[in-house]
Amino acid sequence: xxxxxxxxxxxxxxxxxxxxxxxxxxxxxxxxxxxxxxxxxxxxxxxxxxxxxxxxxxxxxxxxxxxxxxxxxxxxxxxxxxxxxxxxxxxxxxxxxxxxxxxxxxxxxxxxxxxxxxxxxxxxxxxxxxxxxxxxxxxxxxxxxxxxxxxxxxxxxxxxxxxxxxxxxxxxxxxxxxxxxxxxxxxxxxxxxxxxxxxxxxxxxxxxxxxxxxxxxxxxxxxxxxxxxxxxxxxxxxxxxxxxxxxxxxxxxxxxxxxxxxxxxxxxxxxxxxxxxxxxxxxxxxxxxxxxxxxxxxxxxxxxxxxxxxxxxxxxxxxxxxxxxxxxxxxxxxxxxxxxxxxxxxxxxxxxxxxxxxxxxxxxxxxxxxxxxxxxxxxxxxxxxxxxxxxxxxxxxxxxxxxxxxxxx
Amino acid sequence: xxxxxxxxxxxxxxxxxxxxxxxxxxxxxxxxxxxxxxxxxxxxxxxxxxxxxxxxxxxxxxxxxxxxxxxxxxxxxxxxxxxxxxxxxxxxxxxxxxxxxxxxxxxxxxxxxxxxxxxxxxxxxxxxxxxxxxxxxxxxxxxxxxxxxxxxxxxxxxxxxxxxxxxxxxxxxxxxxxxxxxxxxxxxxxxxxxxxxxxxxxxxxxxxxxxxxxxxxxxxxxxxxxxxxxxxxxxxxxxxxxxxxxxxxxxxxxxxxxxxxxxxxxxxxxxxxxxxxxxxxxxxxxx
Numbered sequence: 168x169x170x171x172x173x174x175x176x177x178x179x180x181x182x183x184x185x186x187x188x189x190x191x192x193x194x195x196x197x198x199x200x201x202x203x204x205x206x207x208x209x210x211x212x213x214x215x216x217x218x219x220x221x222x223x224x225x226x227x228x229x230x231x232x233x234x235x236x237x238x239x240x241x242x243x244x245x246x247x248x249x250x251x252x253x254x255x256x257x258x259x260x261x262x263x264x265x266x267x268x269x270x271x272x273x274x275x276x277x278x279x280x281x282x283x284x285x286x287x288x289x290x291x292x293x294x295x296x297x298x299x300x301x302x303x304x305x306x307x308x309x310x311x312x313x314x315x316x317x318x319x320x321x322x323x324x325x326x327x328x329x330x331x332x333x334x335x336x337x338x339x340x341x342x343x344x345x346x347x348x349x350x351x352x353x354x355x356x357x358x359x360x361x362x363x364x365x366x367x368x369x370x371x372x373x374x375x376x377x378x379x380x381x382x383x384x385x386x387x388x389x390x391x392x393x394x395x396x397x398x399x400x401x402x403x404x405x406x407x408x409x410x411x412x413x414x415x416x417x418x419x420x421x422x423x424x425x426x427x428x429x430x431x432x433x434x435x436x437x438x439x440x441x442x443x444x445x446x447x448x449x450x451x452x453x454x455x456x457x458x459x460x461x462x463x464x465x466x467x468x469x470x471x472x473x474x475x476x477x478x479x480x481x482x483x484x485x486x487x488x489x490x491x492x493x494x495x496x497x498x499x500x501x502x503x504x505x506x507x508x509x510x511x512x513x514x515x516x517x518x519x520x521x522x523x524x525x526x527x528x529x530x531x532x533x534x535x536x537x538x539x540x541x542x543x544x545x546x547x548x549x550x551x552x553x554x555x556x557x558x559x560x561x562x563x564x565x566x567x568x569x570x571x572x573x574x575x576x
Numbered sequence: 577x578x579x580x581x582x583x584x585x586x587x588x589x590x591x592x593x594x595x596x597x598x599x600x601x602x603x604x605x606x607x608x609x610x611x612x613x614x615x616x617x618x619x620x621x622x623x624x625x626x627x628x629x630x631x632x633x634x635x636x637x638x639x640x641x642x643x644x645x646x647x648x649x650x651x652x653x654x655x656x657x658x659x660x661x662x663x664x665x666x667x668x669x670x671x672x673x674x675x676x677x678x679x680x681x682x683x684x685x686x687x688x689x690x691x692x693x694x695x696x697x698x699x700x701x702x703x704x705x706x707x708x709x710x711x712x713x714x715x716x717x718x719x720x721x722x723x724x725x726x727x728x729x730x731x732x733x734x735x736x737x738x739x740x741x742x743x744x745x746x747x748x749x750x751x752x753x754x755x756x757x758x759x760x761x762x763x764x765x766x767x768x769x770x771x772x773x774x775x776x777x778x779x780x781x782x783x784x785x786x787x788x789x790x791x792x793x794x795x796x797x798x799x800x801x802x803x804x805x806x807x808x809x810x811x812x813x814x815x816x817x818x819x820x821x822x823x824x825x826x827x828x829x830x831x832x833x834x835x836x837x838x839x840x841x842x843x844x845x846x847x848x849x850x851x852x853x854x855x856x857x858x859x860x861x862x863x
Contacts, residue, residue: 288828
């Protein structure tokens with residue numbers, strides 16, 4: 168009797184294991200929904216799963232404590248945030264696509280640049296959907312360079328802008344008094360403070376943007392952007408910048424033998440006083456960090472006189488999103504002036520708004536005008552002055568490889 | 577009687593489904609992609625070109641050597657030092673409680689935490705540098721230099737050693753306890769010194785255990801990601817870290833390179849599994 172029981176258990180476990188591999192698929196919502204009102208109705212009571220970079224506690228806190236309660240209150244939608252790197256998200260979607268999984272688990276992804284390009288090429292996104300969002304037409308300059316294009320690649324309604332980032336550097340002015348106006352000053356500062364300055368290793372997003380900024384300064388953006396995405400052509404074109412970075416190397420942290428792997432690591436080392444200089448793609452990072460006591464009071468933000476690279480970041484919907492109606496509702500809500508102003512608030516996230524401010528009513532304008540950058544940050548105009556649009560998406564991984572080959576090895 | 581093998585097989589099926597399914601389900605696509613077959617992005621056909629290319633690439637070879645070196649050094653040190661610690665644990669039974677606790681603690685602590693401890697201790701602004709500075713041995717804490725993120729991989733080795741050494745010690749202590757004490761007594765009675773007993777009686781008996789422990793530690797550190805990711809240099813990167821970087825390249829056409837890394841790591845670890853099985857069987861014969 169006992170033996171037979173064990174056998175039965177084994178058989179049941181087998182059946183269970185097999186059953187577990189068959190995916191129960193639910194019908195997806197949103198694709199065939201008519202107008203906005205019925206879409207809103209369909210999304211009520213649902214859950215929207217937002218996947219995106221989760222590396223900044225302030226961004227996470229803003230989503231959890233400001234956005235989520237409003238989504239619940241206004242639309243009856245529960246926002247679930249999952250922190251995951253975009254490359255991993257795309258790999259997940261790609262294997263779901265290959266496996267024929269039509270109902271996934273991700274509703275909204277945070278994306279831009281080369282990853283958007285890869286996602287479009289792999290046919291991993293749902294759309295075009297932006298024309299259905301009421302706020303899209305109402306508040307955006309829809310044909311503008313930063314809405315219609317993403318790293319030079321047309322967005323074609325497959326992603327909706329969410330915010331704008333730009334590379335901003337910061338230094339501890341009490342220990343690094345030199346003003347850094349361009350790459351020449353950067354080298355001088357490194358020579359004066361050997362081992363106390365560095366940048367994150369590409370393909371880290373921030374480190375990669377720093378290298379591209381130097382390339383644009385030394386070679387001229389137009390001379391690069393017009394090339395075709397051929398590695399050897401690029402190698403030749405960016406050679407002066409790579410040579411500069413090699414000259415810089417002996418004065419860097421650990422003599423350039425190693426670089427921080429991520430911008431978070433760079434920031435930690437700055438907090439510990441191990442480095443005198445840091446950088447971030449979040450322009451208003453510094454005031455919040457000073458307020459929380461993580462950065463020294465003497466931290467000052469700066470950009471190069473001839474600008475730094477900046478780009479727009481977007482929200483998109485995966486091809487197999489289970490709740491497309493909820494996803495669109497969420498993405499539309501993100502374009503709401505109140506949301507954008509709160510996101511821009513340097514005491515929260517400090518992300519630059521994407522709205523065309525001239526389209527706002529005076530009441531909505533005030534939300535933005537009332538915000539001041541805060542201690543240690545630059546005024547908005549100063550950041551945007553000389554803003555360099557990102558290089559074409561396809562160049563990014565190639566330039567990262569060139570950096571490894573030319574500078575690191 | 578005749579039904580015994582069948583029943584054993586049936587009972588094994590659930591476990592095999594999970595283990596085999598997970599392994600084959602992920603390894604088979606990786607192998608195909610490493611050969612350039614990736615229909616999801618329109619790449620079809622098979623080639624060994626990606627293997628050839630990577631095996632001629634200094635970055636790949638640098639990663640391979642780096643991984644082999646850190647695994648070799650950390651596992652060898654762990655086994656040698658662990659043997660002595662194991663003897664201490666075995667022979668001084670009176671204070672067993674405290675010692676066992678101290679020895680077992682690192683085994684229970686996850687690798688990520690171990691890596692962060694090493695970072696706290698050995699980084700340029702770490703505690704060791706500050707301590708030596710406060711004693712006046714160093715002129716400034718930064719003079720310590722950095723033992724983490726260094727191209728020689730000292731930080732990675734220290735983290736693996738901290739985890740591996742107590743593991744080896746516990747294994748040694750357990751095996752010593754199962755040995756027949758009369759063997760040592762006989763040797764002592766016949767006039768052998770304590771050191772001779774150690775070298776000629778205990779070590780040969782322990783050897784199979786030590787070699788399989790080495791293989792186990794080696795295999796783990798060779799295939800693991802988090803410690804070299806957190807403590808390793810930007811160049812050369814350990815194989816799993818380099819594989820991850822290659823995997824994150826958004827250009828899908830370069831996916832096969834990432835999968836070559838994965839296949840090489842897997843092949844190496846599988847080889848070690850067989851070596852472990854072989855050594856373990858030999859160990860059984862010994863005792």
